[in-house]
Amino acid sequence: MCLDKGVHFIITEWQEILNLIVSISGVKAGLIMHINGDYLEVLTKNTNKTSPYLIGEKNHLKDSGLYCETVIKKQEMLLVDNALKSDKWNHNPDLQYNMIAYLGFPIRDSDGTPFGTICILDNKENHFPPNIIKLMEKMRDLLEKNLIIENKFINMKHLADNSLMHKVIDNIPTSICLSLLSPKYRILYVNQHFKQTFGEFTSDIMSLSDWFSKNNSDDAEQTNYYIWKKVVHEAVSNPGTPTNPCEMNLVSPDFSLRRTLIIAVVLDKILLTSLIDFIMAQLSRQKSKDFIMNIKPWHSLSALLDSTA
Numbered sequence: 153m154c155l156d157k158g159v160h161f162i163i164t165e166w167q168e169i170l171n172l173i174v175s176i177s178g179v180k181a182g183l184i185m186h187i188n189g190d191y192l193e194v195l196t197k198n199t200n201k202t203s204p205y206l207i208g209e210k211n212h213l214k215d216s217g218l219y220c221e222t223v224i225k226k227q228e229m230l231l232v233d234n235a236l237k238s239d240k241w242n243h244n245p246d247l248q249y250n251m252i253a254y255l256g257f258p259i260r261d262s263d264g265t266p267f268g269t270i271c272i273l274d275n276k277e278n279h280f281p282p283n284i285i286k287l288m289e290k291m292r293d294l295l296e297k298n299l300i301i302e303n304k305f306i307n308m309k310h311l312a313d314n315s316l317m318h319k320v321i322d323n324i325p326t327s328i329c330l331s332l333l334s335p336k337y338r339i340l341y342v343n344q345h346f347k348q349t350f351g352e353f354t355s356d357i358m359s360l361s362d363w364f365s366k367n368n369s370d371d372a373e374q375t376n377y378y379i380w381k382k383v384v385h386e387a388v389s390n391p392g393t394p395t396n397p398c399e400m401n402l403v404s405p406d407f408s409l410r411r412t413l414i415i416a417v418v419l420d421k422i423l424l425t426s427l428i429d430f431i432m433a434q435l436s437r438q439k440s441k442d443f444i445m446n447i448k449p450w451h452s453l454s455a456l457l458d459s460t461a
Contacts, residue, residue, distance in 0.1 A: 153349065154428055157451060158190050158213075158417060161212045162289075162298050162302060163195065163244070165182050165298070166195075166196050166295060166298070166372045167196045167197070167198070167199060167368050169183065169294070169295070170183070170184065170196065170198040170199075170426065171198050172196060172200075173272060173284075173287060173288065173291060174198040174200060174201055175200060176273065176284070176287065177272055177280075177284045177287075177315070179204040179253075179272045179273060179274040179278065180201065180203070180273060180274050180275045181197065181198060181201070181204070181205060181249075181251065181272065181274075182197065182198040182270075182271070182272045182273075182275045183196075183197050183198075183201075183205060183269075183270070183271050183272075183273070183343055184196050184268065184269070184270050184295070185220050185268040185269045185270075185271065186267060186268040187213065187224065187266055187268050187368035187388045188210065188427065190209065190212060190213060191210040191211065191212060191213060192211050192212075192213045192216065192218065192220055192221065192224075192268070193208065193209070193210045193269065194208060194209045194210075195207070198361050201226070202424065203248040204251075205249070211245065211350045212333045216245065217229050217242060217243070217244045218244060218245055218246065219232060219241070219246060219254040219256055219271065220256055220268075220269045220271060220275075223257065223258050223269045223271070223315075224258060224266050224268070224269060224414065227258045227266065227288040227384040228258065229255075229256065229258075229285070229289070230254065230255070231256075231280055231285070232254040232446070233253055233254075233277055233278060233280070234253060234277040234278075235247060235251075235252045235253070235254070236252050236456050244266075246273060247274075248333055249275075250275045251273040251274065251275060252274070252275065252276070253273065253274035253276065253277055253278035253280070254271060254272075254273050254373065255271060255272050255275075255280045255285065255288060255425040256271030256272075257270055257275075257277075257286070257289060258292075258298075259292060259295050259296060260296055260299075261299055261300070261303075261389075262296075262299045262300045262301075262303035262304075267296075267299060268279050270288065270291060270292050270295060272284075272288065279374075292314050300382040303336065305338055305340075314449050320375055321341070322343045322345075324343060324345065324427050325345060326344070326345060326350040326426055326427065326429070327342075327343065327346035327347055327349050327350065327425075327426065327428075327429075328342065328346060328424065328425070328426055328427075329341070329342045329360060329424075329425045329428040330342075330344075330422055330424055330425075330436060331359065331360050331422070331423045331425070332421070332422060332423070333388070333423055334421075335423070336359045336361055337359045337360040337361050337384070337423060338358060338359050339353065339357075339358065339360060339363075340422065342458060346427070349404065349410070349427070349429070350402065350404060350405065350427075351405035353403075360380070360423070360425065361377070361380075362367060363377075364376050364377045364380040365427050366402070367373075367402055367403050371381065376400045376401075376402060376409070378402045378408075379398050379414065380400075380414065382398065382427055383395050383398050383414055383416050383425075384416060386416075387416040387417055387418045387423060388418055390418075391417075391419070392417065392418065392419060393417065393427050394415050394417040395416050395417065396415075396418070397413040397414065397415050397428075398413070398414050398415075399411065399412070399414075399430065400412055400414055402427065410429060411429075411430040412430055413427070413428040413429065414427055414428075415428065
């Protein structure tokens with residue numbers, strides 16, 4: 153899998169997994185390594201203990217002598233309790249960091265090809281008890297499921313960007329955002345009106361929950377995130393039915409406040425969110441709701457996703 157903006161959405165979660173493993177096992181370092189061309193790269197590492205490894209650090213994979221090279225070649229677990237006592241491992245590159253103990257598992261991509269490894273390392277002899285080995289195996293399985301989900305999201309986003317759907321919603325004179333219900337309301341597509349009104353999403357905004365949690369006015373009685381969660385709960389509870397309009401003050405790129413109505417509807421496991429400018433649209437609450445109902449080709453969002461532009 154190409155490590156584009158999408159994959160970085162889950163790296164934070166992977167880092168938390170490493171922190172948990174390192175905390176439970178008491179080892180010195182935890183790493184997730186990724187195959188990047190001819191290189192093996194540190195994709196992320198634990199942050200709850202000082203680690204000698206750097207994110208982005210690379211080594212040639214072939215004939216590197218790294219513990220992880222063997223894990224990737226054999227596609228099986230490797231346990232080294234003390235490299236200094238092993239003729240095979242007593243000259244491996246990780247000894248420069250005094251990492252003499254190693255436990256690692258292969259990570260396979262969504263298509264079954266090698267992605268990299270998840271591993272823990274220690275600067276003292278460590279036989280790694282069965283419960284730690286099992287924990288590592290289960291965490292590896294979780295990472296592989298993350299990659300499957302991520303690949304599905306990337307495919308859906310590609311369809312959204314290249315289907316008839318974007319032509320339809322780009323011609324709607326209100327801000328529209330399409331997001332997956334799970335995981336975490338990942339953003340599939342926003343129309344041109346949304347971008348013109350609220351700007352492009354920055355690299356740290358990958359989901360609607362991120363965006364609404366950051367878009368708040370200082371004097372708001374209720375946060376926009378709280379209002380959005382309330383609207384989403386109503387939409388999820390009544391799929392196919394647009395929510396009642398709720399009012400919020402959203403911050404524009406020029407830091408002005410926009411009095412906005414938010415309406416949402418769940419269709420085909422996709423959340424369609426509409427942000428209607430209260431003043432410019434000059435619509436009553438009922439007319440705003442009718443506006444969403446008129447976009448009812450959305451009852452077959454999947455058909456639009458399958459229609460290439």
